[in-house]
Amino acid sequence: MIAPLRVPRFRLIWGASVLSNLGLVIQGVGAAWTMTQITNDATLVALVQSATLVPMLLFTLPAGAMADVYPRRTVALAALAISLSGTSILSMLAFANAITPVALLILSFVAGCGMAFFWPAWQSSAADDVPADLLPAAVGLNSISYNAARVVGPGVGGMIVAGGSATVAFVVSFCLYLPMVGAQLRTSARRTLTRLPPERIGRALITGLRYAANATPVVNIVVRSFALGAIGGSVHALMPLIARDLLGAGAGTFGILLGLFGAGAVVGIVVAARLRQRFGTDGSASVCIIALGLSLTVVGVSRYVPLTGAALIVAGAAWMCMTQACSVGLQMSVPRWVAGRALACFQASLSGGIALAGVGWGLFAERFGVGNAFIGSGLLILLSIALRRVWPLPEIGGAYVVSGVGAPDPELVVRIDGNGGPILIEVEYSIPVRQALGFHRMMTTVQRLRKRNGAYGWSIARDLGRPDVWKERFHFPTWHDYLRQRERLTDQERELQSSVMSLHAGTEPVVVRRFLLGPSEVDLTSDADHANEWPQTVIQ
Structure with a gap:
């Protein structure tokens, strides 16, 4: 599993990716807690998560097309510049104590835009960084980097907020983007030479969507990941309200709960492979769904920190196992020419589901209470097991999709321009x-x-x-x-x-x-x- 880390180029990029992904999550934690301090509106608190993830829904597909058409390092550097601009402005406003709910949502959206363009370029570059025989392991490590940051990051961000302030979290987030900028500048750009001109972005986007719609593994993963985000995303959107409303606690408890959720993610990384060996990919996903549904229900009824913390450990482990299975399974099921666009479809579906959860469960919590929102989310996630009958996840242990050698051009009598058609x-x-x-x-x-x-x-x-x-x-x-x-x-x-x-x-x-x-x-x-x-x- 760790063999790709012996490749210097991959090791450099991977280490920096852990930090940059962590930076986005820490920024989100600081923004979420800041919103609880400047407003009592549960919907606005939940919208912080949506503002960060909506760009994944809106721009990840064009970003995936750009990653497949243009040099991935160039795309990654441009995306990092966008995230750095949003986070730097947020830090300056925090220092000046001039943050408003609207400004907080807008700048969270800008930071999310940068990561939406960065993520497909980074994930799909694994094939450029390691030999073909190490690609499956590299895909798994990239999945761990991203998903671990998403679930461990809230814990780190919570401790920063509890020990310092949201302003410190914003500054730390800005600093964590810088190693990736240095790593991208240090490594030379690699691009597969082709005798054909690159596709136009619009046509590349259509081609990617057409591929996704006609590839059964991609369709199944997109549906399952959207359902996971839309139903189980309540744990991300409403996490600040667990501490404030259900437990009647402050930033310290909020940080502890986030840390426990992150600890559960680490557990998920350890047990994911064992679960797949015993139950298969789809069977292990069902186990995770059951664990996630039950744990969210416990969070909704609990008013005790130890019980809530234990439930969040289970929820973090289940979330990590499920998202890692989807990400690795997808990358092992598609050829490299469309990898960026296929990953973009997965990320757009998951982030779109979580963004929808931020709005939907925020409104539900505002009307019926935070506890009932978690109970409803837990029950619905349990019912979502039925989706496996129609959209089963592909087996990760199956044959990896290998791109073949292109066929020679056909011999023609009539001369035709490359843009001639149909x-x-x-x-x-x-x-x-x-x-x-x-x-x-x-x-x-x-x-x-x-x-x-x-x-x-x-x-x-x-x-x-x-x-x-x-x-x-x-x-x-x-x-x-x-x-x-x-x-x-x-x-x-x-x-x-x-x-x-x-x-x-x-x-x-x-x-x-x-x-x-x-x-x-x-x-x-x-x-x-x-x-x-x-x-x-x-x-x-």
């Missing part, structure tokens, strides 16, 4: 009638393969006059998009294509035809000698 691809198969049902079922999987790699308008048709002839058709916006799809095929996807090809029984190989839809007069004039010579090539 492109229609037609594949003709000859399938024996007795194998038609199996072929059709296999093609439903091929359909998802085509769509997640950038195709649209997919269809499969059977010749009514020759029932053994099938034609598959799909489209790409441009010729470059089609060439990118050929480079994106993973080893597993090539195996699927080979299985489909093995059903072909014609005397001639499977034929692929490529068409430029609606060629313009410029296209026809520039290559008049070959205007009607559409190529016919054999799939390779």
Whole structure:
């Protein structure tokens, strides 16, 4: 598990990432406690958490596209600059005792924006920092860094607030971002060279969303993480109110409770692997959900610090196990070309759920009481176990998705610009009638393969006059998009294509035809000698 830390580049970035993630969380703790001191409105207190996490929902997807298209170090440095600006202004206002609820929410939002752009670039850079055989372990360590900071950080922040003030927490948060800036400047940028120009951000975003929608592991993780954040996120949004309203205590007790929640996260890191070995990924997730639901219910009914603290230890461990399973499972299930965007989908769903929890459970607590909010959250999280029947989590121990070697460019007669399109691809198969049902079922999987790699308008048709002839058709916006799809095929996807090809029984190989839809007069004039010579090539 710790083998990637022997790689100097990864060790430097990973150590700095622990501190920067911790800085964001400490800033959030200071902001949350500051809000309790300047207002008695429970909704405003809960909105501090939402203000920090809403940027994850709004900007993480574009940030993931940027991380896949542009140099990740450049994206990371720009994101850190945004976070540093928000935190520095917050520190200065705190020193001047000039913080208002509105200013606190706005600056928390700015700091969250920076981390929203930083997170996909950092997480998806693991493949650039370590050899391929160490990538699974590196993914796990990055997951631990982020999730540990999210659940250990509140405890550290609480102790800083209790021993000093929220102002000290803001200054500490600012300082904790600086090591990552130094680490990024110290390491040289690494970028995979490609003969194709980078995708435009808008198209890269659409491609990433299309991939996520057609990749079952990504869909399952997105749904489960959103449910976890929206239902169980009450523990993050309402943590200050546990100390103030349920226990009638102050900042000291608040810090202790956060520390206990963080200690539970450490326990979760230790026991996560054992739980997966015994129950499997989805089974261990169910165990965590039960533990989280029961612990939140205990928090809601308890009025004693020891009992509440014990429940928060269990809640921290359960939260860590669940989020780590989702993060590692996702990164082991997607190829590197879309890793930033897939991680962005996961983070947006989890952060969006927690942000929704901040608003929803804050309003619920304001009307029905903080204790009832935790009881309701605990009961709903227990009921969410039923989601595993429809959206099971992928097994972390399964085969890692390996990007294959790109296919050579097809030979063309008609010259075409890379931005020319749309492109229609037609594949003709000859399938024996007795194998038609199996072929059709296999093609439903091929359909998802085509769509997640950038195709649209997919269809499969059977010749009514020759029932053994099938034609598959799909489209790409441009010729470059089609060439990118050929480079994106993973080893597993090539195996699927080979299985489909093995059903072909014609005397001639499977034929692929490529068409430029609606060629313009410029296209026809520039290559008049070959205007009607559409190529016919054999799939390779």
